[in-house]
Amino acid sequence: MKTNVDLQPYNSFGFHAVAKYFAEINDIQELEALIHSDVFKNEKHLILSGGNNVLFQEEYFDGLVVYINTKGTKILEEQGNDVVVRAQAGEDWPEFVKRMVSQSLYGIENLAHIPGKVGAAPVQNIGAYGMELKDSFLQCEAIELSTGNKRVFTKKGCRFGYRDSVFKNELKGQYVITSVDFLLKKNALLHLEYGNIKAYLEQNGIESPTLQQLHDAICAIRDAKLPDVKQIGSCGSFFKNPVISVAQFEALQKDYPNIPHYDEPNGKVKVPAGWLIEQAGWKGWRNEHVGVYEKQALVLVHYGGGTGQDIVELAKKIQVSVEEKFGIRISPEVNLV
Numbered sequence: 001m002k003t004n005v006d007l008q009p010y011n012s013f014g015f016h017a018v019a020k021y022f023a024e025i026n027d028i029q030e031l032e033a034l035i036h037s038d039v040f041k042n043e044k045h046l047i048l049s050g051g052n053n054v055l056f057q058e059e060y061f062d063g064l065v066v067y068i069n070t071k072g073t074k075i076l077e078e079q080g081n082d083v084v085v086r087a088q089a090g091e092d093w094p095e096f097v098k099r100m101v102s103q104s105l106y107g108i109e110n111l112a113h114i115p116g117k118v119g120a121a122p123v124q125n126i127g128a129y130g131m132e133l134k135d136s137f138l139q140c141e142a143i144e145l146s147t148g149n150k151r152v153f154t155k156k157g158c159r160f161g162y163r164d165s166v167f168k169n170e171l172k173g174q175y176v177i178t179s180v181d182f183l184l185k186k187n188a189l190l191h192l193e194y195g196n197i198k199a200y201l202e203q204n205g206i207e208s209p210t211l212q213q214l215h216d217a218i219c220a221i222r223d224a225k226l227p228d229v230k231q232i233g234s235c236g237s238f239f240k241n242p243v244i245s246v247a248q249f250e251a252l253q254k255d256y257p258n259i260p261h262y263d264e265p266n267g268k269v270k271v272p273a274g275w276l277i278e279q280a281g282w283k284g285w286r287n288e289h290v291g292v293y294e295k296q297a298l299v300l301v302h303y304g305g306g307t308g309q310d311i312v313e314l315a316k317k318i319q320v321s322v323e324e325k326f327g328i329r330i331s332p333e334v335n336l337v
């Protein structure tokens with residue numbers, strides 16, 4: 001275990017924040033030993049994977065950061081069209097997707113290039129291009145931090161929602177996910193409907209894409225749209241897309257006939273937060289240290305030299321102005337620490 005570790009390389013916003021204690025976990029035994037240690041029992045703790053969805057609000061984390069870096073992937077079962085694959089929590093997510101695609105396994109290709117690690121993926125039920133982690137999730141194994149007991153969470157037990165799960169709510173901070181099992185397919189239909197996948201394929205003369213071509217297309221689309229966190233700090237989408245009632249949506253549509261939207265189950269409507277932020281005039285706004293990404297208003301960025309508080313203040317101003325203009329309160333997707 002180390003002390004006074006700068007977390008700047010461990011968060012994609014690139015903010016400096018010093019952790020009082022820092023433990024890197026490379027196997028489950030290390031984790032089990034750590035859970036029973038005095039430091040763990042006496043200090044507040046944070047489970048950290050790739051740090052692509054956390055905002056350190058303060059420049060000092062007065063506790064223990066548990067950095068999950070366990071590796072390993074294996075096929076557990078093959079039956080007919082089904083293949084069950086287990087990945088350890090510290091596996092890099094985009095690399096894992098790449099590997100599954102190269103082995104012609106379908107199910108997570110639309111989630112290509114989402115930065116982070118496998119163990120964090122169920123926490124917010126990562127999603128992109130019309131698919132979510134839950135679509136190919138079978139179960140995950142986790143360790144309860146207060147007892148060290150192992151527990152298996154089924155899909156139902158995870159209570160997945162839009163960028164949401166039991167790990168962000170009732171069980172927040174209580175479990176560390178140690179591995180995830182995926183149910184992948186040897187053959188399946190590709191999902192090309194969402195976003196600009198079709199347009200991209202057309203532009204590149206691809207009529208009926210292979211699994212690999214779809215994966216590569218999604219990587220290219222994302223690269224063109226999102227900042228490279230090695231150059232400009234960010235956590236991707238900072239806010240969730242708000243889900244509103246049909247009545248509220250219809251009232252808004254009178255004033256904004258072109259308002260983009262997606263129908264949701266239960267008579268609700270999802271409105272892109274990026275559009276709301278852009279309409280409120282924030283797209284491309286910046287000061288010396290932080291700003292709103294010029295190509296996608298949903299992404300708040302750190303140009304360097306700033307602090308977590310700069311982003312917190314910017315996010316608050318955006319929330320207020322969106323609420324004043326549209327009567328919709330947008331809430332952060334990012335985990336505030």
Ligand SMILES: Cc1cc2nc3c(=O)[nH]c(=O)nc-3n(C[C@H](O)[C@H](O)[C@H](O)COP(=O)(O)OP(=O)(O)OC[C@H]3O[C@@H](n4cnc5c(N)ncnc54)[C@H](O)[C@@H]3O)c2cc1C
Nearest residue numbers: 049050051052053115116117119120126127176177235236
């Ligand atoms: C450029 C960019 C683009 C992005 N695009 C998308 C996108 O398209 N779709 C999307 O859904 N997300 C997106 N994100 C957000 C991010 O990639 C995901 O949330 C990802 O799952 C975060 O993984 P991580 O390993 O970095 O998690 P971290 O940021 O380290 O942790 C995230 C949360 O999970 C908890 N946690 C981490 N590991 C574990 C574990 N093993 N057990 C229990 N709790 C744990 C942490 O305490 C924290 O609360 C994007 C981020 C960036 C920077």
